Amino acid sequence: MSKQEKHRILMVSDFFYPNFGGVENHIYYLSQCLINLGHKVVVMTHAYQNRSGVRYMTGGLKVYYVPWKPFLMQNTLPTFYGTLPIVRTILIREKISLVHGHQAFSTLCHEALMHARTMGYKVVFTDHSLYGFGDVGSIHMNKVLQFTLADVTQAICVSHTSKENTVLRSGLPPEKVFVIPNAVDTAMFKPAPGRLSNREIVIIVISRLVYRKGADLLVEVIPEVCRLHPNVRFIIGGDGPKRVRLEEMREKTLSSRSSRYVGSLTEAFCIAILEAASCGLLTVSTRVGGVPEVLPDDMVVLAEPDPNDMVQAITRAIHILPRIDPQEMHTRMKTLYNWHDVARRTEIVYDRALRCSSQNLLERLSRYLPCGAWAGKLFCLVMIIDFLFWRLLQLWQPDRNIEVVPDIHLTNHMQDKTARDSNMYEHLR
């Protein structure tokens, strides 16, 4: 395993730091662990306000903030071929061998993967969300995903439910999809040193207060729980459109050892639960999406997304609470989830992707035709135009004119991993 060749990977997504979220964390931590394993990683994303150009992050992680402004929900304007020149330049400059795109909702990711395939690079795609099949938005999203995944080399999903969902949406053969879950940085999330008083139980809720994250469930559950268990205190963190309803409810109900509540309506992989478990908190969650796969049954209490069931689950959790040892939970989390393990498994996927055979344009076009009666031909047309545009660029700006960036080898980057783990966030700005 140690004699593997080292890859040069380009991570592409609209979602990266300084924006905060699950996908951003995933890309960052995965890149850092891959750099630790000796690979070279470059990240490409769009510009955030003034933050445009090339930046370097911890460990020599190079980030290209391409000067495109986001136009809707952190996505760049989809221009199909507008990103081809910049993607080609980056791929040649950094001598990339593999492109890894993240998140189906990111337009930059889809475009970059399309261009990378046109230019003959191997492509890996990771999907982080679950989508339905019935409404108009999902139907369009799934068609776009079908286009991108028709010709992807390998795909990764973050949970088994997510794998089923992706396979149904895109029509990929299941053997092409790998399940590699996210992980949590356990050094950042440690249990509180002292125990809180035994009398009072604190329930923390941290989430965006929107419909999709179950804020309405919260409004129904909290008064009931406070009525049944007078020694329970709720702390709610977060903001969003449903905050008004929560404030109203609070006015109406007027009235350390802690537990954590997550009541989302759909979740591909819930990192919040992992962070809570790493801090030694007992979690109560709704049984939706990929949540049942995430933790063993003794570390999380699951409930249906129904207020009565949630209240019963919280009651069960309060009874289990005295038997929980936060430190032991934290230690157990270290064995269950580990970013280095995720990076090693991703490396296996990269090795497989690079061993796949290259295909010429005609073979690739035949993969797009089964996508649909009209869609297949449309997709083929899009790829043909992309191919022609690429050839034109090669004539206009030949490959040899693009300057290759020399590699900077940072010494002592294998040193003291634990210290670096805890300092990861400090090197952001």
Add this chain to the structure above:
Amino acid sequence: MEASIGRRSSPTQPKWRKVAYGGMQPGFQDNHTDESFLEDMIMNASVVKRDLLKVMLDSVSISQYVCIVALVVLVWTYTLRSSFNENSLMLLDIILLGAGFFVFQLTAEMLSFDLLLSYVLKIFFFITGVYFLSPIYHTLTRSISSDSIWALTASLLVLHLFLHNYSGSTVKAPGALENPTFTSNISLNASIVASLLIASRLPSRLHVFAIVLFSLQVCLFAPLVSYCIKKCSFRLHLCFSFGLMAATLFFVYRLHGLLFVLLSGILVFVNLLGPYWLIRIQEYKFEINGPWDEAKLCFNLTE
């Protein structure tokens, strides 16, 4: 191809579990597809199996409404050609009002005198309002050319037919199940605007008043009347619809041969070809539900 290793190939190899924790499962690759893959998927859970005869009978209400609209356009055409004068139009209005009221009485409970009085009062206010507004409508589109008017009217009528709510009634009937929808309101507005446009092309104010009254009566109350008939007795509804279709075809034939062919083509399509096609493509319906769906909140949001 990866063989799904559901059975143990050796006694010491543990079974594959659908969990995300604990790293790579020993003996299995990350892309291992177990036999339990997609076993929680539910297909076509809420799809209704349709019967051809029932769909055809239901489509009769669509063709009935198309015929009503065709009759209205006929009246407009004859009025614009001055084949009808204003007195016959007023007579038509009164007859329609009486007939509609009679049908409404058939299906509703016995009206008390107060309710009857309130209806009469409302109708009186309505008619008075239209009468006093008719001078405005008379000169409304004087500066617009006739072509624009015909084109606009035609498109509005098409929009009206497209968005119409064929299963219920836009004017909320007493005892109706659901509130009017957004698209049914748009269709009602389209028909009202179309009738006002046509009315503005007429020679005198009394013409305008009669035509506007006629058009508004039909637009507002025809769905209500047909809903009442359908509720009263289905056979009555069928007889009424077929009678109406026959009458419409007869009158359109008298007017113009090509339009007759067009109308009969539409009726054949709606009643016969449409249901058959719908049933044929139903077999392609593929509704997918599973653990990835957003959970439905089973309580009502009280705002």
